Amino acid sequence: PAERAALKERIRGLLKQKNAVMVSHFYVHPDLQDLAEETGGLVSDSLEMARFGRDHAARTLVVSGVRFMGETARILSPGKTVLMPALEATCSLDLGCPADAFSAFCDQHPERTVVVYANTSAAVKARADWVVTSGCALDIVRALHADGQKILWAPDRHLGAYIQRETGADLLAWQGACIVHDEFKAFELEALMREHPHARVLVHPESPAEVVALAHAVGSTSAILQAARDMQASEFIVATDMGLLHRLRTLLPHKRFIEAPTAGNSATCKSCAHCPWMAMNGLAGLAEVLESGRNAVEVEPGLIPRARQPIERMLAFTA
Numbered sequence: 429p430a431e432r433a434a435l436k437e438r439i440r441g442l443l444k445q446k447n448a449v450m451v452s453h454f455y456v457h458p459d460l461q462d463l464a465e466e467t468g469g470l471v472s473d474s475l476e477m478a479r480f481g482r483d484h485a486a487r488t489l490v491v492s493g494v495r496f497m498g499e500t501a502r503i504l505s506p507g508k509t510v511l512m513p514a515l516e517a518t519c520s521l522d523l524g525c526p527a528d529a530f531s532a533f534c535d536q537h538p539e540r541t542v543v544v545y546a547n548t549s550a551a552v553k554a555r556a557d558w559v560v561t562s563g564c565a566l567d568i569v570r571a572l573h574a575d576g577q578k579i580l581w582a583p584d585r586h587l588g589a590y591i592q593r594e595t596g597a598d599l600l601a602w603q604g605a606c607i608v609h610d611e612f613k614a615f616e617l618e619a620l621m622r623e624h625p626h627a628r629v630l631v632h633p634e635s636p637a638e639v640v641a642l643a644h645a646v647g648s649t650s651a652i653l654q655a656a657r658d659m660q661a662s663e664f665i666v667a668t669d670m671g672l673l674h675r676l677r678t679l680l681p682h683k684r685f686i687e688a689p690t691a692g693n694s695a696t697c698k699s700c701a702h703c704p705w706m707a708m709n710g711l712a713g714l715a716e717v718l719e720s721g722r723n724a725v726e727v728e729p730g731l732i733p734r735a736r737q738p739i740e741r742m743l744a745f746t747a
């Protein structure tokens with residue numbers, strides 16, 4: 429604990445000295461969420477992280493999260509330095525959607541509007557008409573559907589199926605999955621719901637359909653926060669990464685939050701879900717990166733203009 433406090437103090441000093449601001453995703457370690465908040469940065473989902481980074485005056489952005497979030501910051505702010513505590517932190521959705529195979533898939537369906545989730549590489553975004561996050565995917569697809577457009581969706585199959593059910597859009601989906609949310613189990617969740625009959629169930633739409641079907645509210649991390657705030661209940665079962673549980677417990681200390689059950693149990697946590705790539709972000713790595721300037725995110729310059737368009741379209745739509 430003393431060592432952690434000293435590391436945090438060192439990081440605060442380095443952020444100031446380097447004129448840097450830090451954005452942390454809801455899924456990273458509580459230490460990194462708290463530091464971002466205490467130093468004038470932001471804790472949020474990938475959409476708001478992108479907007480905040482683009483609009484902030486600091487010349488250096490520190491992105492605690494996974495690779496695609498650092499790349500998006502870089503794409504939106506080519507003049508800024510973007511540092512990440514862990515450059516190798518990727519995402520199963522990004523890994524499961526290689527640019528060349530995806531591009532071939534698009535070529536087979538030239539009549540479809542290409543909508544990709546933010547959890548993708550810069551090369552995949554460069555092939556897209558729209559980038560969306562779970563916070564704005566429904567609204568954007570609903571608008572495209574109302575305009576008569578057919579959708580090619582990538583890469584999360586559960587989120588794609590959810591959007592298709594909700595909007596009725598003609599949507600052809602790439603078959604990727606998030607290894608964290610894909611693990612939530614409906615049978616075990618029903619048992620937990622019987623133990624806690626008054627609890628409301630909040631589910632991220634990257635989860636399987638049977639789990640989504642049990643939810644009282646379905647939505648992005650920000651939407652889950654909002655639902656927990658607004659709903660009258662005092663007890664909630666939450667199906668998303670445990671990083672968000674920290675945020676919920678901090679912001680709503682008088683309410684109780686229970687982790688939804690997953691198939692795989694880890695050694696440190698009986699039933700909690702946690703992204704192994706988000707977990708690569710830590711205080712020691714962050715201090716080291718700030719000191720050395722190592723771990724600057726680069727995106728192939730040729731991709732930047734094309735990848736920026738669909739991201740800016742999303743930011744304008746949600747402004």
Ligand code: CIZ
Nearest residue numbers: 473474475547561562649
């Ligand atoms: O699961 C993720 O990686 C999420 C929720 C990303 C985001 O859009 O914040």
Ligand code: SF4
Nearest residue numbers: 519520606607608703
């Ligand atoms: Fe990717 Fe899932 Fe990890 Fe989010 S939680 S970064 S979607 S693997």
